Amino acid sequence: MKRIIIALFALVAGASSVAAGGLSPADDLPKQDLRLLQISNAIMAANASLCDRTMPDLGVALQSTDQYSGGGAPPFAAPVAFAEVIPGSAAARAGIARDDGLIAIDGKAIAKRPGLERAPLRDSAFAMLADHPAGTPLVLDIARGTERREVSLQARPECRALVEVLADDGNTAHSDGRVIQISYGLASRADDRQLAAMFAHELGHLVLHHRDRLSAAGVKKGLLGSLGRDRRLNLQAEAEADRMSVYLLANAGIDPRAGPGLWRSPLGRRISSGHQSGADRAKLMDAEIAAHLTGPPPYVPTDLLAQRTQPMR
Numbered sequence: 001m002k003r004i005i006i007a008l009f010a011l012v013a014g015a016s017s018v019a020a021g022g023l024s025p026a027d028d029l030p031k032q033d034l035r036l037l038q039i040s041n042a043i044m045a046a047n048a049s050l051c052d053r054t055m056p057d058l059g060v061a062l063q064s065t066d067q068y069s070g071g072g073a074p075p076f077a078a079p080v081a082f083a084e085v086i087p088g089s090a091a092a093r094a095g096i097a098r099d100d101g102l103i104a105i106d107g108k109a110i111a112k113r114p115g116l117e118r119a120p121l122r123d124s125a126f127a128m129l130a131d132h133p134a135g136t137p138l139v140l141d142i143a144r145g146t147e148r149r150e151v152s153l154q155a156r157p158e159c160r161a162l163v164e165v166l167a168d169d170g171n172t173a174h175s176d177g178r179v180i181q182i183s184y185g186l187a188s189r190a191d192d193r194q195l196a197a198m199f200a201h202e203l204g205h206l207v208l209h210h211r212d213r214l215s216a217a218g219v220k221k222g223l224l225g226s227l228g229r230d231r232r233l234n235l236q237a238e239a240e241a242d243r244m245s246v247y248l249l250a251n252a253g254i255d256p257r258a259g260p261g262l263w264r265s266p267l268g269r270r271i272s273s274g275h276q277s278g279a280d281r282a283k284l285m286d287a288e289i290a291a292h293l294t295g296p297p298p299y300v301p302t303d304l305l306a307q308r309t310q311p312m313r
């Protein structure tokens with residue numbers, strides 16, 4: 001009940017008045033989580049055909065109790081649970097609600113997967129979900145309170161990514177090939193178009209397999225990767241993700257000019273250090289929109305998609 005009251009209050013208070021209204025970031029976090037889930041879900045579903053790694057589009061965020069310390073976990077019905085359910089989504093239509101527990105997927109109990117032993121249990125549940133073969137009914141064992149029931153549903157595919165708002169007031173957007181994280185600070189300072197543009201850029205990295213391709217090329221991350229060939233290839237990946245982002249936005253029915261608009265805004269200029277200048281990024285995206293995003297959707301960046309199986313050099 002407490003969560004619901006907090007969420008309603010956050011909705012009334014609005015993101016821009018977080019500080020003025022005395023609402024702490026912790027209280028507003030579920031609102032930003034749901035907002036990012038709705039924006040990211042629309043983009044991931046509309047672009048499924050551009051993604052070679054997909055998962056069932058349930059319209060949910062999963063969390064596990066091991067992501068919370070000191071007994072602060074929400075009242076989940078099982079160690080892995082639905083932290084958010086988008087109204088009208090495949091999960092909502094199947095009667096799944098927030099805080100319901102997820103016990104098993106396709107008859108297999110949720111358990112840690114090889115390679116994810118040190119990650120939250122949620123990550124293993126997500127990997128099990130993503131492994132579900134497209135086009136077959138998805139069977140979920142659901143817990144609510146002490147009740148258990150089995151739900152069978154047909155979900156369309158969407159691009160595969162684990163998306164979450166990080167409990168951090170800084171300006172971070174990050175993807176590692178599997179997870180896309182946007183910090184609470186950045187999400188709460190961005191309007192919907194800006195948040196969509198940031199997310200589309202990070203999804204662009206995933207669609208084009210940048211993490212795998214940069215690792216295969218021996219490119220270092222962060223500051224270590226800011227020199228010579230590493231710098232060149234890192235910037236190449238950034239430019240490709242920027243170009244990709246306008247297609248991802250347009251296919252989802254979002255004005256692709258949200259991309260260049262972000263980098264020309266005060267928020268974009270503040271977060272563009274480290275990459276190339278915001279003005280250059282905006283110009284590159286303007287050119288892509290003018291050259292390729294005319295006529296009706298879908299918009300398919302054939303040259304970029306051909307790159308994703310090629311080594312970066």
Ligand SMILES: [Zn+2]
Nearest residue numbers: 201205238241
């Ligand atoms: Zn990037």
